[in-house]
Amino acid sequence: MKTIRFERDGKFVGEIPDTGDFLKNIEAFEKYEKDFGIYTESHPAQAINLQAFTFGKIAINLFDDYLCAPVTNGDDAIQYCNYAIPFIVNGAFSIELYLKTLHLIFSNPQKGHKLLILFNNLPEALQITIKQSANEFMIKHKLSPEPDLLAIFEVINSAFEDWRYLHEEGKEKKTRSFPVNEIIVLLETLSRVCEIELKRIG
Numbered sequence: 001m002k003t004i005r006f007e008r009d010g011k012f013v014g015e016i017p018d019t020g021d022f023l024k025n026i027e028a029f030e031k032y033e034k035d036f037g038i039y040t041e042s043h044p045a046q047a048i049n050l051q052a053f054t055f056g057k058i059a060i061n062l063f064d065d066y067l068c069a070p071v072t073n074g075d076d077a078i079q080y081c082n083y084a085i086p087f088i089v090n091g092a093f094s095i096e097l098y099l100k101t102l103h104l105i106f107s108n109p110q111k112g113h114k115l116l117i118l119f120n121n122l123p124e125a126l127q128i129t130i131k132q133s134a135n136e137f138m139i140k141h142k143l144s145p146e147p148d149l150l151a152i153f154e155v156i157n158s159a160f161e162d163w164r165y166l167h168e169e170g171k172e173k174k175t176r177s178f179p180v181n182e183i184i185v186l187l188e189t190l191s192r193v194c195e196i197e198l199k200r201i202g
Contacts, residue, residue, distance in 0.1 A: 004029075013038065043201050045104035049194050052097030056187045059091035063184050084178045085163055091183035092159035098190035102126060105197050113160050116153040126193075134189040141185060152182045159183070 002018040006029055014036070016028045033040075066083035069076070092115065099118040103110045106126070110118055119127065127149070135145045156179045 006032075043104075043198075044109075045101050045201065046198060048097050048104060049101040049198060052094050052101055052194070053191065054094075055090045055097065056094035056191060059087050059094060059183070059187060062087040062090070063180070067180055080178075084180060085166055088156075088159050088163045088179065088183060091187055092156055092163070095156070095183065095186050095190060096160060098187075098194050101194050102190075102197060105201060114157055115159070116150070116157040119149065119153045126197075130189060130193055133193050134185060137185045137188045140188075141181060143181060143185065147185070152186065155179050155182050156186070 003015045004018050004025060005015045006013045014029075014032050016025065016032055019025055019028065062083050067080065067087060071077050071080050095115055096113055096118065099115065099122070100110055102122060103118070106123060108121070110121060112118070119130075122130075131147065131149050134147050134149060138145050138147050159179060
């Protein structure tokens, strides 16, 4: 019978029979951990951070594969638009989840999609930490350092809601810029800050 081997932090934990069903395998492994007294309940912030990372990874892959090259002709422009839209939707949603991760770490759960509100509701010291971390990624992407984070969050404040329904009548005709640089900088910044802050809660 085929089995699945599990490791944690590079160390062998155990193995279970492969049921062929992904969700059943997860349940079986959790039962294995509980039976052997090695199960640990994850913090809600860790769960939402994992989702943030996953949506962000999709966005970053789109950025690396399709949005870095210069646009030199009409075909390039069409391709850029086709990939920029899912980049913005996935990236903005990832940023939302990263911000909600930080709120959960500080026991202040938040709702809603407005990124500027989520950022403004963070502790002031954490806002400063995010701004300082953003400097590194601004330089990496050849943008001006010392970013005005409030202005950046204002640009993408409702990006998830606006861009996921861009196909609706009239929306695609609006003149708008693609906030690609703002999103990629915040994705990388918030991923770094969340990683550091999550270490504080184990």
